Amino acid sequence: MLSTEPAAIWVAQGENPCYLLLNQANRHGLVAGASGTGKTVTVKALAQGFSQAGVPVFVADVKGDVTGVGQAAEPDDALRERLEKLGATDWQPAACPMRLWDVMGDRGIPVRITISDMGPLLLGRMLGLTDVQQGVLDIVFRVADEQGLLLIDLKDLRSMLSYVSDHAKEIETVYGRVSSQSVGAILRSLLAVEDQGGNMFFGEPAIDLADMMACDESGQGYVNVLRAEKLVSSPQVYAMFLLWMITELYESLPEVGDPDKPKLVFFFDEAHLLFDDMPKALRDKLVQVVKLIRSKGVGLYFISQSPSDIPDEVLAQLSNRIQHGLRAYTPAEQKTVKATAEAFRENPAFDAAEALLELGTGEALVSCLDEDGKPSMVERAMVLAPECTMGAAHEETVQAAVDGHPELMAKLGGAVDRESAYEKLAAQAAEASQAAELAEERAKLEAERAAFEKQKADEEAKAAKAAAKEAARAQAAAEKAAAKEAERQAKAEQKQREQVAKTVNSVIGQIGRETSRQLIRGLFGSLRR
Structure with missing residues (x-):
């Protein structure tokens, strides 16, 4: 009163x-x-x-x-x-x-209220987290803040937990270890909050x-x-x-x-x-x-x-x-x-x-x-x-x-569901999936192109090898023909030389005989006339 x-x-x-x-x-x-x-x-x-x-x-x-x-x-x-x-x-x-x-x-x-408004300390207390799990939740909020990802409702937080778990190796070098067991425990705690009406409690406006x-x-x-x-x-x-x-x-x-x-x-x-x-x-x-x-x-x-x-x-x-x-x-x-x-x-x-x-x-x-x-x-x-x-x-x-x-x-x-961490991470995942599909298709095309180029190169090499073999065969045949022709010519020349020699020898013999006669006659004088 x-x-x-x-x-x-x-x-x-x-x-x-x-x-x-x-x-x-x-x-x-x-x-x-x-x-x-x-x-x-x-x-x-x-x-x-x-x-x-x-x-x-x-x-x-x-x-x-x-x-x-x-x-x-x-x-x-x-x-x-x-x-x-x-x-x-x-x-x-x-x-x-x-x-x-x-x-x-x-x-x-x-x-x-939004997840971001409540903050990691009060949210961790609400979820009954251990010190290790609280540390992981702190990392989730820090990563979300640095990447401009709004944590409005429970699906945003769930998406961020999955994101941090998927990128644990990258995050670990900056903030510390993020274990999959801790992420799993937090996700299970979120299920309990959802059962208690958390979907209506966390959100906008x-x-x-x-x-x-x-x-x-x-x-x-x-x-x-x-x-x-x-x-x-x-x-x-x-x-x-x-x-x-x-x-x-x-x-x-x-x-x-x-x-x-x-x-x-x-x-x-x-x-x-x-x-x-x-x-x-x-x-x-x-x-x-x-x-x-x-x-x-x-x-x-x-x-x-x-x-x-x-x-x-x-x-x-x-x-x-x-x-x-x-x-x-x-x-x-x-x-x-x-x-x-x-x-x-x-x-x-x-x-x-x-x-x-x-x-x-x-x-x-x-x-x-x-x-x-x-x-x-x-x-x-x-x-x-x-x-x-x-x-x-x-x-x-x-x-x-x-x-x-x-x-x-x-x-x-x-209730208003504006773009926040869930939508942005889903878009990133879709882009990554599309990029992966494009990369896979590109890799497939590159592989087909490489196979085609290899086949073409193999055929060209095979043709070149066949051409080289044919050229070698032709060259060998030509060399054999040339050698045979050279042998024939050599034989002909030899025969010719032999023929010439024979002719020369015949003439020389004839001349020798004539000369011998003339010499005999001249020596004995008048033996014959």
Whole structure:
């Protein structure tokens, strides 16, 4: 219930009124208590107070009853008597302006984010990856960024994983080893996320958190209710989505210092889901965001069954505390009760540890920051009922909230599948396949050409060999004929020479005989005449 003096939310009434000052609301808070002690009603009362002060609110509805903020209460006599007893004379039934968001796309404004927006660290946590698998996922994101490949939805991520696996040898020299086993494990984890609705969760158009930071025409802040009844059954998806939202707010909002009232209040229900088995690197980042986001004008309020569900580093930042009753059936629970009581600024009027075990439904120990930023003395008090209904809203109220924001449905309702890693890698694969086919055809043609050239060369060589053989045969025949002719001529010349010699010898003989006669006659003179 909003109070104007001081500018605060009147949270509860004990011996003294308990106010949550608007100018201290960005110092974060805690609403804790065992199941059935009234945490959800307290969250509704706070959300309505912030809305009435003009502060937009985000709250995850894991049980389906937070939608009651959009419907005015219908008080009965018991409630009116209680309000009168607490002095809440100005209490009037009232509804908050409400927007319903739905990750699963059932009833509400669709909530989508891209794979690139979530980043490898949160995505790895969502998928439950080991350190080695996380390293491979980091490489996938780095390669995608360097090659200008957008990771929008799960098919983009799957395509990138296949690409990195196919090019592991090339990538290994730059980024390190990419094992096929790690890629296979990540792909199997993606199947589980798909089964949990990841196909609807990852995509475009992506949610713009500025759409949640809005007020209606009367100046009341919208209560943005995330319908998480189904989403919470996938605790890693639920926790990492809300963590992404906190981180995105921190990184996108400007510094505002200490404003008169927050720019947005964020209620994180089932907070233990966020911290269960959280890696140290991620926890350190969250602690840093919790410490610094208050300067962006954002108040974070964690809701859990026990303060022990929240790490001490985070718990130390939660200054506004509403602690409902705890149960102490085990030594560990008794230790938690003692530690919780000691965390409050002591009130000498009662024992806080005993009070925690005695608190009834709707009662709480309350301590919020005062004007000087110091924790107020703890009060045992009754939480003021919200002016909206305590249970879930009627069906017509829910449907009116679903139908009441056509501009956001027009902006975010229809999924868009633009060109991203999947399409580009598919195009590259098609081009590579076509190039391979062309190369194969070219190689085939070259082989045929080479075979033809070889056949032609063989035939030319064979013809040349035959021609050479014929030439050699002809030359041999010619040489044989020439030799035979030379032999014939030689014989003819020899015969001729012999004939000449014979003739010469005959003539010489004749001449010799004649000469002999003449010589005989001359010698003997007159022997004959």
